[in-house]
Amino acid sequence: MSDARITFDTSESGAWGTSESTPMANMTENLNLQRALLRYMSHSPTVRLLDRVKVVSIDREDKEGGLGWPLVHLSNGTTLRTRLLVGADGFNSPVRSYAGISSYGWxxxxxxxxxxxxxxxxxxxxxxxxxxxxxxxxxxxxxxxxxxxxxxxxxxxxxxxxxxxxxxxxxxxxxxxxxxxxxxxxxxxxxxxxxxxxxxxxxxxxxxxxxxxxxxxxxxxxxxxxxxxxxxxxxxxxxxxxxxxxxxxxxxxxxxxxxxxxxxFPLRYNHTDSYIGEGAGSRTVLIGDAAHTVHPLAGQGLNLGLADVEALARCISSTVMQGGDIGSYTALLPYARERYFENHKVMSAVDKLHKLYSSTAEPVVWARSVGVEVLNELDSVKAALMMNAGAYGRKRNLGSGWDVIASGFSLATGVVNATKIIGGGMTGLLGVGLQSLSKTLNQTNSK
Amino acid sequence: MRLPVSLQRSIQLSSRAKGASHGRRYIQTTVNSDEINHFSRLSAQWWDEHGEFAFLHRMNPVRMQFVRDKIIETARDEHDESVTDEIGIKKDVLTGMDVLDVGCGGGLLSESLARLGANILGIDASESNIGIASLHSAADPQLSPSPPGSRSPSGSLSYRNIAAEGLLQEPRRFDVVCSMEVLEHVDNPATFLSTCAELVKPGGHLFLSTIARTPLSYFLTIFTAEYLLRKVSIGTHTYSKFVNPSEIVSFFQSYRSPLLTSHDAPDSSSFGRPWITRTYDHGLPTRTEAEVRGMIYVPWKGEWVLMPRSSTAWGATECNYMFWVRKPRE
Missing domain, CATH: 3.30.9.10 (D-Amino Acid Oxidase, subunit A, domain 2)
Incomplete structure (x- = not known):
């Protein structure tokens, strides 16, 4: 254990032309996020929200020729036949078990x-x-x-x-x-x-x-x-x-x-083998914690989930415009291709970070402390780290090139002994982990 | 039904095309019974997205994108901008259109067309294909016939086991005729093309997709897909049946549709203007009359990509390509 420290300040990333007053990230309580989403949905005529019901079970429609769609049985006695069942139901995802998608983790x-x-x-x-x-x-x-x-x-x-x-x-x-x-x-x-x-x-x-x-x-x-x-x-x-x-x-x-x-609640590393259900579990897709859970130390859980949602929405919308069946494997494949490796990259970086900091062995402590002191002097590297941590609304024009470089550096965070992380604005590196965690928690509680 | 093999696959089609099948006592079909047996055997696999027809499933979004873009483009050319500004962002671009899918197979394309609002008829010479297609669409409430009176957002979808030549005997004509990945499986493509052309209403659209006859297409569709990777059953494609885009273009440069008399009966003596009247120096038609666009499978993306118009003189049509032509209004 050492007192090495690193500070992140948004003014250090001014080199990329972002306004200095832009916060690295924003924190919001889960309640506010939920309230905003509910208000938005209430204005959409095509969204029907069912409240005060629970999912009792999910099974497959019995139909000749393997064409059965997922049937979701609710506690109020109704049954929903679904073209596409999106599993956004957290770590213990019932949709995932219905789809028979296995996962690995510890x-x-x-x-x-x-x-x-x-x-x-x-x-x-x-x-x-x-x-x-x-x-x-x-x-x-x-x-x-x-x-x-x-x-x-x-x-x-x-x-x-x-x-x-x-x-x-x-x-x-x-x-x-x-x-x-x-x-x-x-x-x-x-x-x-x-x-x-x-x-x-x-x-x-x-x-x-x-x-x-x-x-x-x-x-x-x-x-x-x-x-x-x-x-x-x-x-x-x-x-x-x-x-x-x-x-x-x-x-x-x-x-x-x-x-x-x-x-x-317990922490796990978990990544499913696939995001799309096949065969008997077809017409299902997993997003967020249902597909992957990470250690909250870098606050990336919610960010990954939001990126999933964005990619899936884009995928569904282009399928609809082309008259495709949004529940089909082919229609969902671009979503999985876009997100799986991207998520895996961030998840393994976070996992390595956790392992590095669990150690009290002298050489490891020395190496990471020297690393963090050095890193603290490298403003451009830190700016790249902040960008990758989810700041600045993930502007598309920053390009995937930077993304790749920045993720290279997120492995380098392995040597960051961040006793303190200061931001001129709110700090993002840790930012949103809490929401995703408390979300999981709410879901676990409600089950 | 199959005629003697004197129907040689020459693509010197122009002279024969005019003679189309009107006024004959029997219906001449371009259906090849070996091909029908081949696809009937495979019919159960139409909707297995990982199986025999995986490439077609992946190709479908690109085919639909081409159809959609072309319909929107013609609407833009014909109406003023205020009407057409919204058409680009709306889903149901085929609403109210009568659409025919010739060689619908398991209904991959027909279902997508129906979701864009078309009143669609899918026909196939294989009875088992029609069976599979009907069974599959019945499971989808978006596609099942809506109760009379209710305005369903999607169009209607029906299937019939009939050859295109059989349909020609009936009076019904279509705003859009599609025949995707069929031309390379028929006998006498010239007759097939003129049959499809005659099923189009004046001012309507004909969409085709097929494979060019080039060393590259042999290597990719037959050697690689069938023999090397075994992704597609051996015998699915026959190299000599592939059709080059220049051959289709030259067919429609001389093809004239018979004009209808006041009694709606075809007059055998009068014909309209050729469907393609102008081409550029390199032989490509003008954008408002016809269009040829290449399609390329990108293995590392697992997706088909529609090549841009300008990629090469012929738009990268050395292998799979799409063809669109519009029937003159006269």
Whole structure:
């Protein structure tokens, strides 16, 4: 574990003629995204939305000559016969199991904790709350993603046992642990985690005051000044006063956690063998998490899903114009050809990144720390990284040439020890993982 | 029904073309019984997108794009812009048109044409093809006949087991006649072409797609597809039956359709002007009368691509190509 860090600032990518005020990416809560989509759909006369129903089962129409279409049976007793069944139903996709599409992947032995955090507004001497932070701990990255001046999202990937202990603990304990996880040296973070697990096993969970006491003791023993932003327990800095020099290196102090926003779920790497159902499972196509799930550390899950949707919509629209059958394999093939390798590229880069940062072995730590310090000096490479991370609305005219180069660099992110990622605007590298995760979560909950 | 093999496949068609089949006591057909047996054997595979007809499935979007573009282009030439601005973005460009698909096979093209709003009749000389085509379209609510009174967005689709020459005996004529990948399978292509031409209403369109007779087409469609890759059954194509685009163009340079008298009966003595009256120096027709466009299969994309008009003098028509011609209005 080292303190190597890299910052991403949108002004560094000005070389490509994009306006400097353009944010790298935008964060939005899932609720807002859903509300906007629902409003848009309500204006479309051809979209019929069925609510308050569940899919009971999917089976194949029994018809001579293998022409059966998928039948979707709903909880209100109706049955939908579908020309094309789009599986946008998350990691445990029922459409995927109906289509008989197998997938490969592995569990990460990691659980993600998500929550919405409250914190004081940044003072007038600091940058506004539009910078995302991510610290790579050996147990997994912890990310802080701004939503509004006083709220932010948490995505904390860690070992399953710790995740379940933390989510069951008093929210005040979790808040203190989040503050500590961004601030204390790794050895102390590890010690805190072990003690909270031991106390949990002994059936004597630590109280909030016990945790605060422990963190305060650690801060003293690491000589963290009471005037530093790294101090989370006994800071003498007043809320309205002049902030410490290093306040920009850290997210604001979390004061509380919004009720009932804490949740956790397992992380997996998963990619289906195909996006299009064939034979008995024909007339099906998979998009988003139903087709692929990635580790949220680079926040690419939702981006991949949106790109899927865009490609599929284009594919369907050109088929309709040519009088084709949108459920046919031939009609869907351009979608799969466009997305499969593209998704695979990003997914493996994210996976390598996770593996690199899980290591505490000295040579690996040294190599990635040197790499990150070097990379931090290479503005053009960083700009390419930011572009690939999904910023600037993925302008088409940036061309696939850059895309290829930039993805080359995303493998190079393997050596980025990003304790902090600063953006002049909102930061995209981590941006949207949360939405895709909480979306999955919602779907899992609703099942 | 098959006539003696004196119907040699010469493409010196012009003199014979005028004589078309009117006034004969029997119906002469261009149907080759060996070919019909061949495709009847394979009929069950028409809708297997990975099987024997995979290449045709992949080719269909390109054929449809050509038909669509040509219909829109003629509409633009004939109407003022305000009417035609929207036609490019709307789906049902064939609404209200009577369309005939000659040699419809399993109905790959017919179904697509119906979805663009056409009233379509698919005909095939193979009974089992018609059976497969009807069965397949019945499963699709977009294609099944809509109840009378309701204005269905799609057109109507029906199939008949009849040869094109048989249909000529009936009074019905069509705004659009398509015959895709058929010309290279018929006996006496000249008679077949004039039959198709006579089924077109004045001012209507004739669309064809076929394969040119070149070393390249032998290498790709017979040697590679049939023998090397075994993607297509051996014997599907016969090299000597392939037709070059210049031969079709020269056929329509001399082909004149019989004029109808006031009683709607063909008058054997009067003919209209040739369908193609002008060509450029290199032999290509003008855009408003006829058009030839090459089609190329791009293996690494798994897609067929319609070559641009300007790619070569003949538009890359050394192998598969599309042909369009318009019947004079007279």
């Amino acid at each position: 569990a990460y032995d990691t659980q993600a904790i998500v929550a919405t955090l409250n914190h004081p507004e940044r003072s007038q001497f600091e940058l506004p709350n539009n910078t995302a932070y991510q610290r790579f701990l050996p147990t997994g990255p912890i990310a802080f993603l701004p939503l509004s001046p006083t709220t932010s999202s948490l995505v904390w990937s860690t070992k399953p046992r710790l995740a379940s202990t933390l989510t069951k603990a008093d929210p005040a304990v979790l808040a203190s642990m989040i503050n500590a996880a961004f601030r204390l040296p790794e050895v102390s973070v590890r010690y805190l985690h072990e003690s909270i697990l031991d106390a949990h096993d002994a059936d004597k969970p630590l109280s909030h005051s016990q945790i605060m006491e422990e963190i305060a003791w650690r801060e003293r023993s690491h000589d963290i000044s009471r005037h530093s932003a790294y101090n989370s327990t006994s800071s003498v800095v007043s809320e309205r006063g002049v902030p410490p020099d290093d306040s920009g290196s850290l997210p604001p102090l979390v004061t509380s956690i919004q009720p009932s926003t804490i949740a956790s």
